[in-house]
Every structure is written in C-alpha cells, then in structure tokens.
Amino acid sequence: MATNGTSHPEIILYTNHGCPWAHRAHIVIKELGLPYKEEIIDLDRPRDPWYLKVNPRGLVPSISYNGEIIIESAVVAQFLADAHPSSLLPPSTGASNALYRARVNFFADTFITKALPHIFAGQRGQSEAEKDEAAESLVAAVVKELEPLFTWDPASKGPFFGGSERVTLAEALTGPFVLRLLALSKPEYGILSPKLHALLEEKTPKFQAWASRVIEQPSVTYIWNEKAVAERTKARFAKLAAEKKL
Ligand SMILES: N[C@@H](CCC(=O)N[C@@H](CS)C(=O)NCC(=O)O)C(=O)O
Incomplete structure (x- = not known):
C-alpha cells in the first residue's frame, strides 16, 4: 500500500x-484525531x-485510505484502530493484548447479535404493547449477555471497556446504537418503549452507567442529530407499516 511516511x-x-x-x-476517526x-x-x-465502483454493495460506510478502498463498518473500524495504535485497541502483540482484543470483539459481537435485534424489534412495534414487549426482551438480553461483561470497577478505573479512561473499539462499535437506544426511548418520540430507561436503571445498572458515559463523548456525538434521526426513523417505520412490510 502506498504510504506517505510519517x-x-x-x-x-x-x-x-x-x-x-x-x-x-466517525467515532474511530475522531478518536484517532x-x-x-x-x-x-x-x-x-x-x-x-x-x-x-467504490463499494459494489452500495452501502455506507466505505473509506479510501491512501487510495485503498475498505468497506464494512466493523472491518473499517478494526483496520483504522490497527493501523493507528491508540487507546482504542492495543496492538496484537503478546497474549495479554490478544486477550483484551478478544474481549473487546466479544463485547461488540454480543451487543450486535444479542441486544440490537430487540432494539430493531422495538422500532418495528406497532403498538405500545409490542414496544413494551421488545423492551422487556432487550433488558432480559442485556441482563443475561452484557451485564456480566462489565467486570471492572468504574469507581477505581475508567468508565470505558475494561476500565479504560478513553473510548475503546468496544464503544466505537456499539456507541451509535447506544445513542439510539437512549434517545429513541424518550417519550416524545414514541419509537422505543419509554419504560426502557427505568428498566435498564433497575436491572442493568452497570450497562446503564457505562451507556450514560458513552453518549457524552464528543467523538460519539459530533455527527449526531437526535431530532433528525428520530424523525427519519419514525417516517421509515410508518412507511413500512403502511406498505404492510413489518
Ligand atoms: N454491514 C454493513 C451495513 C451498512 C448499512 O446497512 N448501511 C446502510 C445505511 S445505515 C446503507 O448503506 N443502506 C443503503 C441501502 O441499503 O441501499 C456495515 O456494517 O457497514
């Protein structure tokens, strides 16, 4: 690959x-400066x-990095974190770094495969009852799958994955969904069950404490437009419901 020195x-x-x-x-690029x-x-x-021609799948994101095209968000994020060692992710040298990287990847994979489907189900819900049911399933999944992964003590360590003081790849891969989860469950939007906040606080305090720090980070919020995303999400699901595609 062409490089341009330092x-x-x-x-x-x-x-x-x-x-x-x-x-x-965006989170990764901003964290790396x-x-x-x-x-x-x-x-x-x-x-x-x-x-x-850039991305035959037609999806975003893609990046061009010194002319090399890289697609798929997880691959892009991992590549940038590997190419530019930082607090996002340690280099894969030695078993202890490799273990930390495995933990980060497992956390992100768990969020995406076990929690995210319930967030999508909540968005698709046509009634308050369906949205509440998805919220209950989401919280049950967070209790079972994610809460046990918060093994560090944020009172004596940093608030981010593994006790990091700064955002890691775990937050970069999950932060966009954490933002949506906490924002779209505000009662004014009627997109996710408004019961989610209280449920998460009661049943998943470690997740909740972590999530509330994630959504404050400038790298996570600098492209975020809550109202625009809420309006678009609402419109998209209303259209799908009208077309009976839900
Ligand atoms: N697995 C892909 C998913 C990307 C994706 O679904 N992007 C959506 C926007 S959020 C997209 O480009 N949709 C365009 C389309 O489906 O035509 C990734 O992680 O990069």
Whole structure:
C-alpha cells in the first residue's frame, strides 16, 4: 500500500450521518484525531455508478485510505484502530493484548447479535404493547449477555471497556446504537418503549452507567442529530407499516 511516511494518511469517508454503521467509522476517526475528507452519500435515491465502483454493495460506510478502498463498518473500524495504535485497541502483540482484543470483539459481537435485534424489534412495534414487549426482551438480553461483561470497577478505573479512561473499539462499535437506544426511548418520540430507561436503571445498572458515559463523548456525538434521526426513523417505520412490510 502506498504510504506517505510519517504524515497523515489520505482518508475519504463515504458516509451518511443518519447511519449507525457509518457512525462507527466517525467515532474511530475522531478518536484517532485523523484528518479526513467526507463524501455524503444520499441513501434516499439509487447509488450513483461511481459509488458502486467504490463499494459494489452500495452501502455506507466505505473509506479510501491512501487510495485503498475498505468497506464494512466493523472491518473499517478494526483496520483504522490497527493501523493507528491508540487507546482504542492495543496492538496484537503478546497474549495479554490478544486477550483484551478478544474481549473487546466479544463485547461488540454480543451487543450486535444479542441486544440490537430487540432494539430493531422495538422500532418495528406497532403498538405500545409490542414496544413494551421488545423492551422487556432487550433488558432480559442485556441482563443475561452484557451485564456480566462489565467486570471492572468504574469507581477505581475508567468508565470505558475494561476500565479504560478513553473510548475503546468496544464503544466505537456499539456507541451509535447506544445513542439510539437512549434517545429513541424518550417519550416524545414514541419509537422505543419509554419504560426502557427505568428498566435498564433497575436491572442493568452497570450497562446503564457505562451507556450514560458513552453518549457524552464528543467523538460519539459530533455527527449526531437526535431530532433528525428520530424523525427519519419514525417516517421509515410508518412507511413500512403502511406498505404492510413489518
Ligand atoms: N454491514 C454493513 C451495513 C451498512 C448499512 O446497512 N448501511 C446502510 C445505511 S445505515 C446503507 O448503506 N443502506 C443503503 C441501502 O441499503 O441501499 C456495515 O456494517 O457497514
């Protein structure tokens, strides 16, 4: 791969600020302090042929890194974290670093495979009862799968994964969904059950304490537009319901 010595790589991030998967790449880039150029991809219309050459799947995010194209948010995030060692992720040298990296990946994988489907189910819910049911299932999944992974003591260590003082790859991969979970369950939006806040606080205090710190981080919030995402999410699910596609 072409490199440019000690200067910064040339990065183009193909993104859409409403997309949680693209949001992962934004968090990583911001945490690494890397300059980048941004190309916003309009997801409301078919992809232009030039973008399908960048990413034949037509999805965001993609990055160009010194001319090399990398697609899929988890791959992009991992690549950037590996190429630029930082508190996001230690290098894979030695068993103890490898173990920490495995723990980070397991945490993110658990969030995405065990918790996220219930967040989506809540968004799809057509009635308050369906939304409440999805909220109960989500909280049960967080109790069983995620709460036991908070093994550090945030009173004596940092608030982020493994007791880190700074955001790690675990937060970069899950933060966009944590933001949505906590924002879209505000009663004014009617998207996720408003009971979620109290349920999480009561049943998953470690997750809740961690999540409340994640959503305060500037790297997590700098592209976040809560009202715009809430409106779009509502409109998208209303359209799907009207088309009977839910
Ligand atoms: N697995 C992909 C998912 C990316 C994805 O679904 N992006 C959505 C926006 S949030 C997209 O580009 N959708 C465009 C389309 O489906 O046409 C990743 O992690 O990068």
